[in-house]
Amino acid sequence: MHSVRVWRRASSSLCRAQRLAARRRSVSHTAAARPDLSGIYPPIATPFTAKQDVDYQKLEENLRKYAAIPFKGLVVQGSNGEYPYLTEEERVEVVKVVRRSLPQGKLLMAGSGCESTRATIQLTEKMAAAGADAVLVVNPCFYKGKMDSRALIHHFTEVADSSPVPVVLYSVPANTGLELPIDAVVELSQHPNILGLKDSGGDITRIGLIVHKTKAQDFQVLAGSAGFLMAAYCVGAVGGVCALANVLGQELCELERLCKSGCWEEARVLQQRLIEPNAAVTRKLGVPALKQAMEWFGYHGGTCRSPLQPLTEAEAQQLRRDFSTNGWL
Numbered sequence: 001m002h003s004v005r006v007w008r009r010a011s012s013s014l015c016r017a018q019r020l021a022a023r024r025r026s027v028s029h030t031a032a033a034r035p036d037l038s039g040i041y042p043p044i045a046t047p048f049t050a051k052q053d054v055d056y057q058k059l060e061e062n063l064r065k066y067a068a069i070p071f072k073g074l075v076v077q078g079s080n081g082e083y084p085y086l087t088e089e090e091r092v093e094v095v096k097v098v099r100r101s102l103p104q105g106k107l108l109m110a111g112s113g114c115e116s117t118r119a120t121i122q123l124t125e126k127m128a129a130a131g132a133d134a135v136l137v138v139n140p141c142f143y144k145g146k147m148d149s150r151a152l153i154h155h156f157t158e159v160a161d162s163s164p165v166p167v168v169l170y171s172v173p174a175n176t177g178l179e180l181p182i183d184a185v186v187e188l189s190q191h192p193n194i195l196g197l198k199d200s201g202g203d204i205t206r207i208g209l210i211v212h213k214t215k216a217q218d219f220q221v222l223a224g225s226a227g228f229l230m231a232a233y234c235v236g237a238v239g240g241v242c243a244l245a246n247v248l249g250q251e252l253c254e255l256e257r258l259c260k261s262g263c264w265e266e267a268r269v270l271q272q273r274l275i276e277p278n279a280a281v282t283r284k285l286g287v288p289a290l291k292q293a294m295e296w297f298g299y300h301g302g303t304c305r306s307p308l309q310p311l312t313e314a315e316a317q318q319l320r321r322d323f324s325t326n327g328w329l
Contacts, residue, residue, distance in 0.1 A: 034166055035107055035133060037196055037220040038238040039072025040252050042245035043080040045291055046094060047300045054090055056097050058300035063101040065299060069249040072239060073107030074098060075136060077127075079175055079200075080243045080287055083111050085305040092126050099131030109168060109241075113138035117155045121162045128164040134195060136168045136241075141176035149184040156188050166195035172224065173201050174283060185210055189219040198241050200224025208235030226252055226278040230271040233259040243290055244278045247297040248328065273326045280322040285311065289319050296320075296329060 044066070047058040066074065076098050077083040077091050086094070095110045102108055110132035112124040117140075124135050137159055139152055160167045169188060171180040179201050188194050196219055199207055211221050223232035226242035229252070245252045251270065258267035281290040287304055288311050294301030303310060311319065323329040 043078030
């Protein structure tokens with residue numbers, strides 16, 4: 001009887017090993033056609049009706065306008081899409097709507113991060129089925145005191161092992177309260193199904209160090225804000241996922257062109273004009289300011305979903321000054 005139990009345990013372990021090997025072969029096959037992330041992506045906002053339902057009609061109208069701008073693709077269900085306030089069903093449906101409207105050749109990156117590894121894996125599979133070309137996975141943060149390198153490496157490895165599409169790590173310390181540790185990013189960069197990192201922290205030394213330490217891998221770093229886009233290009237970033245691209249998309253694509261062409265003086269002048277409006281719609285006033293600015297620039301921004309509140313009159317006036325004094329309004 002003892003030998004039977006030992007045989008069963010050995011057989012079970014062998015089966016698990018075989019399943020893992022098959023999954024890794026599948027991941028390696030997926031990784032063979034790794035997309036090129038270089039370029040500008042707006043993390044699109046989610047329009048709502050007066051009753052705070054997702055307004056799919058206005059979303060599609062925004063998408064038609066974005067189609068005329070030379071974006072590399074779109075990020076859906078990022079921080080500026082108010083993803084924590086959407087149900088899972090809404091998150092997936094928004095991705096489906098964007099996929100139907102997105103011009104051929106444009107890359108769709110969908111946010112699938114959840115607090116648990118299991119939930120992230122499940123949502124990642126749903127995002128891939130909805131049409132995502134890659135997933136943007138924010139780190140878990142509710143138990144942030146326990147989210148050390150060991151926990152985060154385990155989490156992202158499990159997600160990447162299971163994901164049908166490439167994974168992009170997402171570090172946004174202003175919202176999560178922690179940065180992805182550099183040692184964790186370097187180790188994860190070796191995974192065949194982890195494509196790159198969106199870093200929204202703004203520490204250029206850190207971004208440059210990550211680029212340097214992952215140069216042996218096919219690992220791509222994206223700046224997470226327009227405020228430091230030029231500096232990120234200087235240290236090796238390949239593009240940017242920038243909230244300001246929702247309203248000044250042509251200008252950010254022009255900044256990318258200038259940086260890649262080596263026109264640094266022209267790039268510097270344009271970058272400086274973008275710093276104040278970018279700060280207003282990110283760190284200073286956030287998503288409500290982004291949605292207000294979208295209205296001024298001919299897009300559907302509208303209200304946020306509660307508990308986010310609209311700008312006060314004083315905040316709206318300050319936002320207009322931040323855009324107008326830099327020549328955008």
